[in-house]
Amino acid sequence: MSTPNNLPRTVGELRASGHQEKGVKSEIRDNLLAALAAGSTAENIWPGIHGFEDSVLPQLERALIAGHDVVLLGERGQGKTRLLRSLTNLLDEWTPVIAGSELGEHPYSPITPESIRRCAESGDDLPIEWRHRSARYTEKLATPDTSVADLVGDIDPIKVAEGRSLGDPETIAYGLIPRAHRGIVAVNELPDLAERIQVAMLNVMEERDIQVRGYTLRLPLDVLVVASANPEDYTNRGRIITPLKDRFGAEIRTHYPRELDAEVGVIAQEAHLSAEVPGYLLQIIARFARLLRESTSVDQRSGVSARFAIAAAETAAASARHRGAILGEPDPVARVVDLPGIIDVLRGKLEFESGEEGREQAVLEHLLRRATADTAARVLGGLDVAPLVTEIEAGHPVTTGERVGAKDLLASLPEVPVLDQIAERVGAVSDGQRAAAAELALEALYLAKRIDKTTGEGETVYG
Known part of the structure; x- marks a missing residue:
């Protein structure tokens, strides 16, 4: 999708345009409240979702307004994944990012050492790019072979071989969740993640930092974490660890169409x-x-x-x-x-x-x-x-x-x-x-x- 030509191309132009930075949860909240105030129907806000108008959708909308991470509990084939993917409709259509940045950081708030250095060197001339909302949704199907490196990150041996020390944060190869910075990260079938992998998500969801092989990197990650789970796995087998369950602000039950x-x-x-x-x-x-x-x-x-x-x-x-x-x-x-x-x-x-x-x-x-x-x-x-x-x-x-x-x-x-x-x-x-x-x-x-x-x-x- 081609970027509109009338958007700012440097940080200086962005500031001159009056652009204000928002966190992803605030962005979703404001867009949802604006749609509700304008009288938009559930069909307009959640296109393609049938049978949830009076049950699931009001609960989900309250959770998003509250800024909660969400887990959807429901049997197979109830539309959980489709509902999670439709969350992108509540994001701004275009958002600015530092051109070439690994984590898609906002030009006003760089968080990686390289982006911080580039911002200091270039000032208002720092080039920016515009990312469409469809590129701000990241989805991972939880499988037993998923690793901590997949979700969080790992040491990149090539960068170490180039002469960097192991303590250098630039040796980290970021995983899926950090790369979803300023967007939505969805984990389908969350109970299928091994418990040790679930542990790796605890700090990401609460303290918003990541730990890679004993090296703690403080990253103010801005993500909305959503997940789906089968209630049998969730309640009976106990395969979602209790601390992780506690970090989800909302647990919403889906159902098959009632009408x-x-x-x-x-x-x-x-x-x-x-x-x-x-x-x-x-x-x-x-x-x-x-x-x-x-x-x-x-x-x-x-x-x-x-x-x-x-x-x-x-x-x-x-x-x-x-x-x-x-x-x-x-x-x-x-x-x-x-x-x-x-x-x-x-x-x-x-x-x-x-x-x-x-x-x-x-x-x-x-x-x-x-x-x-x-x-x-x-x-x-x-x-x-x-x-x-x-x-x-x-x-x-x-x-x-x-x-x-x-x-x-x-x-x-x-x-x-x-x-x-x-x-x-x-x-x-x-x-x-x-x-x-x-x-x-x-x-x-x-x-x-x-x-x-x-x-x-x-x-x-x-x-």
Whole structure:
């Protein structure tokens, strides 16, 4: 991203412009308060975050206003990382740094020996650069092999070999946290850090200095430290050491979307669909995921990630695209017949209770039928489908399936006005959309035990 041309290029020009230095927490606080005072909605302040408007976001905003370091506790796939990354929206778009400085120090406040020396030598002529807010967010996935050198720093043997003494602070190769100076440093899955590595973070978070191999370097680091953790790791295994927990000013619990619309919004936003998936199919998938989270057969300690629902939508779209390639349909639309493939492909993403061995397939099929029936009842409620039932009972079966194209499905349907009403209800216009809408109605009638269904090789007959 190119820097605007009208920004100051030296310290003297910066002072003449009236620029005031702010700490990163003050910067975030002021920008957040300004957005709230201007009436900005949660969607504007936290774009792409669904389902947290009345729970997580108010807590996070209070923590940021208080200037607290934050740890988010939540099961997998609850959007913790996305929420942490969205914090950059609260930083100033551009901030000045000393040109070429290793830690991106503010021109008014150099903290490394080299930058202090350059400021003294150059005075107002010291060149400055402008850093975009996207470059002020640093993220580290905590892994068991993470070292103190990765996070804090270590002695650089090359600098020592050049003749510097071990006591010289310029022999230090800075780690990730010092390099995040004047920005945000995020540690994902914090409990996975070895305890001795967590100890190395204590001084950084409280005293804001670092210790490298017995050499203490006083650096007034200006960082906002945020982290994510699974509550099972956090509370039961005790893998975040107590002093580190104490240094986080706010611990905020995240959750899966509580409203169906929020769940559908997450799926629609995150899924990369290779074919059209109607909104009511996304509702079926969202309800399916919610039923899984309520099921006593599924291990709720591991959670049912939002990634499951996203992958389910992508799988349904892929099934439609697969059918379209075989049958020569240029614009395939996912149908109810594509949903069972979700179970076959994504079953391994779920963990079941120990007493459910052998019943996994039956549990998933039952919950998918429930989700389909609930969605059909809400989408098609109020329509009189009796004429369609009468026609099918009179010996007019309808053939569909993963190898049956939209035109063939529509050709096998009886001519009853209610099918046009169903298409109008869901906004179906094209052949693929109308076939998908008709199949939803047929499946709903089957689940309500008003018609029968037989499944063969690539074909399903409603009769």
